[in-house]
Amino acid sequence: MRVVIAEDSVLLREGLARLMEVGGIEVVDTVGDAEQLLRSVERDCPDLVVVDVRMPPDHSDEGLRAALMLRRTHPDLAVLMLSQYVEERYAVELLTGQNRGVGYLLKDRVADVAEFLDALRRVVDGGTTLDPEVVAQLLVRRDGSEIERLTPREREVLSLMAEGHSNGGIGQALFLSDGAVSKHIHSIFTKLGLPPNESHNRRVLAILKYLRENGKD
Amino acid sequence: MRREGSANRLSGMDTATDSAARPGPWPLIVVGALWSRRTWRELTHLVSGAVVGVTGGSVLLFLVVATILGAPTVLVSLVTGALALSLSGALTALQRSRHRAFLDLDLPAGRPYAAFSIRPRVLLELIGTGKNWARLGYHLISLSWGLMAAAIAVGTWAFAVTLTLVPLFLANTELVVNPFALSAWGVALMLFAPWTTRGLAALDAQMAKQMLGVTRSEELEMRITDLAASRDSTVDAADAERRRIERDLHDGAQQRITALAVNLGIARATLADLPEPGARALADAHEEAKQALNDLRDLVRGLHPAVLEDRGLDAALSAVAARSPVPVRVRVDMDRRVDRDIEAVAYFLVSEALTNVARHSGAEHASVEVVLRDGGLHLTVTDDGAGGADPGAGTGLRGLADRVRSVDGTFRLTSPAGGPTTIEAELPCASS
Incomplete structure (x- = not known):
């Protein structure tokens, strides 16, 4: 796995590079702004880019815009965004259109080494990983929608699904059997009026699409 | 002069x-x-x-x-x-x-x-x-x-x-x-x-x-204009200072502590065969660093959240609602962004009100409504809790009322015993 890291804080950039090294991931380049990121992707053809949302020169959302551009020009490139705070609209923008291999995490999550490396691998394998805070925001905005008809347990399952966990992962987190997880998922899909879908990734996308399209108001 | x-x-x-x-x-x-x-x-x-x-x-x-x-x-x-x-x-x-x-x-x-x-x-x-x-x-x-x-x-x-x-x-x-x-x-x-x-x-x-x-009334009018201007500039200066501290923390301490937590995490993951006291110390240090990072993030949110500055009230409020332990419905109806200080007051009002809901009300649901109309920002926060909230009881409620007044807004709290509790505020916004 070949990775380019785009992060303007030198300290954190080095920390991330070291972290990848521990996880046996090859860091082909580390850059400090969006322009260098675009150049580096052209030159090094990585499998994954890890990008900070806020970068020079304006420190607003340069990283995100660069990532969106890369997703259009390099459909096979996996993207993991890191941010000081999460913003559901950033997630929505990232997930629009090409939905393969996207992740969006709070910077703090980097400190949990094993989980972070897991998330990286999931994204490179074409999966999605969303920060629990993003998922919470996506859920909270559904004013008066079918989401409110879900039981608390179903909401928990839905959150974990949206974060990108597999059935097994959900079962482990909630101490449920695989059968029970499948039953909850089936019930969620029925209540939301979504067609049942066996493939894990497509299922997550269906849910995210639902959350997105039944957005505010 | x-x-x-x-x-x-x-x-x-x-x-x-x-x-x-x-x-x-x-x-x-x-x-x-x-x-x-x-x-x-x-x-x-x-x-x-x-x-x-x-x-x-x-x-x-x-x-x-x-x-x-x-x-x-x-x-x-x-x-x-x-x-x-x-x-x-x-x-x-x-x-x-x-x-x-x-x-x-x-x-x-x-x-x-x-x-x-x-x-x-x-x-x-x-x-x-x-x-x-x-x-x-x-x-x-x-x-x-x-x-x-x-x-x-x-x-x-x-x-x-x-x-x-x-x-x-x-x-x-x-x-x-x-x-x-x-x-x-x-x-x-x-x-x-x-x-x-x-x-x-x-x-x-x-x-x-x-x-x-x-005349006396002209003189008073001028005096009021003076006082309002000096109060506005005081409030502005305080807001600017909050934003500056937020930026400093983001560029400095937050980055450093994140890097520290990452490095401790790496050490913890790679030094699997460390003798017991060392392994414990390392694990504790890692957890402490993560906790410090959390505390710092809460502090920055309390000062002036970056999402508010970058993306406005709508985005910032959905983050607040998502963090609330009591389920919150949010409706924001604004066709434009308003003054930064009005946004800040609205943000802190909702944020503090939801903290109160979670701490004191025993409510099962809360709702937040923010509507921009007739040149004013109308905020309503309600919960289905026990009611009986007393603005004089030294909770954050009086601070909220003061903050609203600092921008010439109005604040009303209705909280009969047995609930529901409703906080209404109206903040003036010059129509653009």
């Missing part, structure tokens, strides 16, 4: 600095007045008053008469009338500076006088202001009054000096009266002359205060 002005005006001319005004034996005061700076400044004041009064007043009088006589031909009246008002404004400014220069008397300016204009709206406003008539009156009166006051003051001095010097010219002439007696009268009159000057100047100052100054 203006505040000093009004203080001066309240105490009138007493603030004129002058050595002779100091208490002392009365003969010294009487004689000292002869060469006190104040006397001569006030004499100059009266003379300059005559010059300004006669020239300005006569032109003004001409314009006023022309306006009255020209009434049948509307246009002439309009032009001369507008000229008269404009001249009156300019003369007022001139008289003000004269009183300031010679008498240290600050006549607070009302609104700055309008330059010449024949636009009906401007004219009507000028005519409609009662104060402008008083000002016009003052300038017309000073035509005669200014001349008279100066004449009396200068005349007294001149007569006193002439009388005093009589013996020099008339020592040998046959006169009914003794020239030296006349001279004695002259000296007496000269001692009296400064007080004539001062009396006339005081009279002029009094007239100017009455006719050129501002």
